[in-house]
Amino acid sequence: MGDLWKIFKKGVVMENPIFVLALSLCPSLAVTSTVKNALTMGLTVMFVITANNISVSFTRKWVNPKVRVPVYITSIATIVTVVELLLQAYAPMLFKALGIYLDLVVVFAIILARAEVFASKNKVIPSMLDGLGMGVGFTIAMLIIGVIREFFGMGSIMGIQILGTWYKPILMMILPPGAFMLIGYLVALFKIHNEKMAKRQAEGGNA
Template identity: 70%
Template sequence: MKELWKIFSKGLVLENPIFVLALSLCPALAVTTSVINALTMGLSVTFVMSMNNLVVSITRKWVNAKVRVPIYITSIATIVTVVELLLKAFLPLLYKDLGIYLQLIVVFAIILARAEVFASKNSPVPSFVDGFGMGMGFTLSMVIVGTIRELIGNGSILGINVLGQAYQPALIMILPPGAFIFIGYLVASFKILNEHLEKRQKARGETV
């Protein structure tokens, strides 16, 4: 369990897909104008990444290395199609809001990277946990960005006005340039945090 927790938790901070690895920045800029859109995209990516890692791990011994990438992409596309159909059937408004970005999940670098780097070399359970952890790290990042952008850009959270009618929204936060600047600050903050955590780990190692 300790090893599985280590695999899961690395995606939250140490290898956060957006704030550390700087992968899949496109949705972080495009669909985080509201918390609900950010959360929906994050959970969709989490499902796709977890299930794809599981499929890749189960089939890893039967897949020819020369055709592994097309097979990985086919697997991702199939799972994304399932997500699209579910959202279209049960959450049509969210499906419409996310638009083409749902389809673009197929080419998200982080999903293919985890399949290649981890799932293709490990057993199903750790691979699923790795995908789930990375997905939750992605979701956490999206929700953080979405919350701040909606709060400052609209004065609301989840569509509920929390700053009052007197608040003058900073519209730049709803636009891509505002998101880009804000994400830049978050990337810098995570870098400082990771350096601090690494120093603590080294200090503990020296003490032991």
């Protein structure tokens, strides 16, 4: 059970897809101007990466290594299509807001990387937890960025006005350059945190 927890936990902090691995930065710049868009994209990626890891792990013994990448991409594309159809049917405004970035989920590096590095070499349960952990880490990162950008860029969270009319929004925060600078600071904070955690573990091991 401890090993399974470690597989899940690593994707949330120590190997966070955005703040540590710096993968799939395109959506973190483009769709995090509001919390709602950031959360929707995060949950979409979490579902896709978890479902794809399960699919890849389940079929790993029958897939010829020479054609594994096309198989992985086909699996991801199928899952993304299902998500797109569901959003188009039940949340058309969100579907429109996310636009082309939903289609780009198919080629997100983090999804293909977990299929290649982990799911293709491990059983279903560990692969599911690996995908879920990476998806949760991605969603948390998107939420953090979205909350900060919407709060300072619009004075609201989830469309609810938090700051009064006296507040002058920082327009830079809802533009891609603002997101780029914000992500840079957050990456630095995560790096400092992870280095401190690694140092504590090393000191604990030497004690």
